[in-house]
Amino acid sequence: MAVNTIDSEPPELSAYRGVRRIDHTPHIFNNQPARYYLMWLLLPAILLLAAISLYPFVWLIYMSLHEVQLAPGKSDLWAGIDNFTRLFSDKSFARGWVTLFKYSALCLSVEITLGVLVAVILNNSRLEKLFITIFLMPMMMAPVVAGFLYMFLYNGTFGWYFWLLRSLGVLDGGSILGNKTWAMAGVVATDVWQWTPLIALITLAGLKRVPQEQLEANMVDGAGPLRNFFSVALPNLYPFLLIAILLRFMDNFRFIDTILIMTGGGPANATKILPTYLFDVSFKFFELGRGAAIAFTLLLLTILLGLALTKIFEDPTRKIKTSGTE
Amino acid sequence: MATVTITDVWKYYGKTMAVKDLNIDVRDNEFLCLLGPSGCGKSSTLRMIAGLEFISSGDIYFGDVRVNDVPPKDRDIAMVFENYALYPHKTVFENLANPLKFQKMNRADITERVEWAAEMLQISELLQRKPVELSGGQKQRTAIGRAIVREPKVFLFDEPIAHLDAKLRSHMRGELKHLQRRLETTTIYVTHDQLEGMTMADRIAVMHEGVLQQLGTPGDIYNHPVNEFVAGFVGEPPMNFLDCRIERVGDSVSLVNDNIKLVLGGDQVRRLEEKSAAGEVRLGIRPDDLSVEMGRDHGFAIDAKIFVTEPLGGDMLVDAELGKDRVTVKRKIAEMGQPGEPCGISLNIEKLHVFDRESGEAIF
Structure with a gap:
């Protein structure tokens, strides 16, 4: 009897003797009519998805295992895993990864910090709707356009930002995108400008879902506003931040538009993240087989990192989701 | 240990009036129940006492201290919420320890207090669980535990057992009353269930449409209702x-x-x-x-x-x-x-x- 007290309480109520129980389930509950027609309803969508994503994927693997010939009439040569083994000795490949991680880490940390800050400031303010509308504008812009816009803003002859930085004495000479350190900062700033609003928007949606009662309970417990944010609001935001981080890091791993426009990977490969290198290999040197191998490693790591991120955030996510409903 | 004095308190939400000219003296160690149908202003009153709502006009005193402008964290109150408001990412232990941590109590003392409260509420075995792993009754006990771990001036209860099933509710009524008598702490308890008021409270304040109808002992209220509303609201089946x-x-x-x-x-x-x-x-x-x-x-x-x-x-x-x-x-x-x-x-x-x-x- 004592064992019972943990799960069903109060103890006295569960201690009644002689409770009747039925220990088998009648079969009628197991015989749900099979709903085969659902499969037919799903089939068109599955086929379409297979055509647009599975087919290219299979081709990617095919290409990565061949020396792809571009000249008409020539058939591709079987290369085995040569394309992959060659990557190990490719210094540009390794440097591409390092640059990519640096770029993505910089973008993410600045965007998350700023985005959460903006969301907290905007939350429940009177101008919330207006500011959301304004913030959405950069997001609506094609990345190529954002790239061009910032290239002009950084321009050494007529760029506003260039002028501003020079006037403030921060920039000594030369140009922004021509300097190794400044170029990285420049492309990160473009990404931050365009995508912080997305993070702010997702966080704002999350903030609306933070249970008011928990915040109030914490206030009564003795928390000031800052402690309240870190100990109650932030843990409740984890699922939303996970979505934001996942979206942004995957974008960082595949978007090359802005960088291609602004620096093309330069100066001296300072902004040559792996996807730009992949672009060079495939579409400048036309080594499609090697390019496919690089693309495959990129895909693999994106998936692995995605899974790892989900794992990190998983525990609090689950628990918050289920407990909020009661 | 404190009295709570509510003098001429009004509460507006925009142009809607929630509480009208409320005057209540809560005595030291008293169990006072704010009773009324939903929308009668009882929760607004409690939230003003907690400091979670601004007071539109009037004053609230704890003892001799006017607390109108004191933030909740400095009021030395403990509150139990209708939906328990447990922190889902914290274990039961951490939930209970939360108010003590804000008091900068050292680890050993915190553990001791939490274990004392857990024992009192028979949730000692649950301390390492997260709120999702608890049943409704266990969550409710944890929420009460978080209130009693420290020795606040005032306990505030906002319909704490409204979501439990009927049997558990009647069980908890007895436990809460016992707990309040044992801890000897001024308690203000909001409910719409007249039975809870009648069974637990030293005095009941019946409210309707923001106005205090009658303040008296359960016996007073039952035997000498001041108007038809009170007479009809208290008693089951109704008058x-x-x-x-x-x-x-x-x-x-x-x-x-x-x-x-x-x-x-x-x-x-x-x-x-x-x-x-x-x-x-x-x-x-x-x-x-x-x-x-x-x-x-x-x-x-x-x-x-x-x-x-x-x-x-x-x-x-x-x-x-x-x-x-x-x-x-x-x-x-x-x-x-x-x-x-x-x-x-x-x-x-x-x-x-x-x-x-x-x-x-x-x-x-």
């Missing part, structure tokens, strides 16, 4: 009301309608005179103060017809029709009788309540 008029024939004064004629006693007549009541009134009588006998030969003063009978196990309720009116009678279980069958009813005239038909104020 019966019948429209009557006052008729004077010589010295005798009686309450009359198409079906009944009740001759009032001397005391009652005097009180009618004091309030100079005449003409139309409303009669109130509790189901326990009525008697019913089945069949045609009942020997009671009033003829009625059975509408329906409801057995409650040991007792039964009889809904009887008196012309157009219907009254509920509670009695020991007996033969059931069928709808439409005749029955007889008598009233305990001593226990009559009479209300002004216009204002609803009690005459007696």
Whole structure:
């Protein structure tokens, strides 16, 4: 009897003797009519998805295992895993990864910090709707356009930002995108400008879902506003931040538009993240087989990192989701 | 250890008035219940005491200290919320320890206090669990635990057991009352369930539409309701009301309608005179103060017809029709009788309540 007290309480109520129980389930509950027609309803969508994503994927693997010939009439040569083994000795490949991680880490940390800050400031303010509308504008812009816009803003002859930085004495000479350190900062700033609003928007949606009662309970417990944010609001935001981080890091791993426009990977490969290198290999040197191998490693790591991120955030996510409903 | 004094407090939400000119003195160590239907301003009042809502006008004092502008964290209160408001990412232990951490208590003391509270609430085995892994009753105990780990000036309860099932609720009523007596801490308890108020509170403040209707002991409220609202809200099944008029024939004064004629006693007549009541009134009588006998030969003063009978196990309720009116009678279980069958009813005239038909104020 004592064992019972943990799960069903109060103890006295569960201690009644002689409770009747039925220990088998009648079969009628197991015989749900099979709903085969659902499969037919799903089939068109599955086929379409297979055509647009599975087919290219299979081709990617095919290409990565061949020396792809571009000249008409020539058939591709079987290369085995040569394309992959060659990557190990490719210094540009390794440097591409390092640059990519640096770029993505910089973008993410600045965007998350700023985005959460903006969301907290905007939350429940009177101008919330207006500011959301304004913030959405950069997001609506094609990345190529954002790239061009910032290239002009950084321009050494007529760029506003260039002028501003020079006037403030921060920039000594030369140009922004021509300097190794400044170029990285420049492309990160473009990404931050365009995508912080997305993070702010997702966080704002999350903030609306933070249970008011928990915040109030914490206030009564003795928390000031800052402690309240870190100990109650932030843990409740984890699922939303996970979505934001996942979206942004995957974008960082595949978007090359802005960088291609602004620096093309330069100066001296300072902004040559792996996807730009992949672009060079495939579409400048036309080594499609090697390019496919690089693309495959990129895909693999994106998936692995995605899974790892989900794992990190998983525990609090689950628990918050289920407990909020009661 | 503190008194809570609410003086001339008003609360507006925009232009909506939630609390009107409220005055309540909560005594030291008292268990006061704010009782009323939803939207009566009881929760707003509690939230103003907690500091979670601004006071539109008026003052709230803890002891001699005016707390209007004191933030919740500095009010030294503990509150239990309707939906428990446990922190889902923290274990039961961490939930309980939360208020102590803010008091900068050292680890050993925190552990000791938490274990003391957990023991008291019989949740010691649950300390390492997260809130999702708890049943409704366990969550509720954890929420109470978080309130009692420190020694606050005032406990605030906002419908803490409203979401539990009926059986657990009645169990927790006893536990909460026991706990409050043991901890000897001023407690303000909000509920819409009159039973919780009646069973637990030292005094009940009945509120309706933002206005305090009556403040008194459960006995006061039950036996001497100040108006028709209080009379009808407190008591289960609720009080019966019948429209009557006052008729004077010589010295005798009686309450009359198409079906009944009740001759009032001397005391009652005097009180009618004091309030100079005449003409139309409303009669109130509790189901326990009525008697019913089945069949045609009942020997009671009033003829009625059975509408329906409801057995409650040991007792039964009889809904009887008196012309157009219907009254509920509670009695020991007996033969059931069928709808439409005749029955007889008598009233305990001593226990009559009479209300002004216009204002609803009690005459007696």
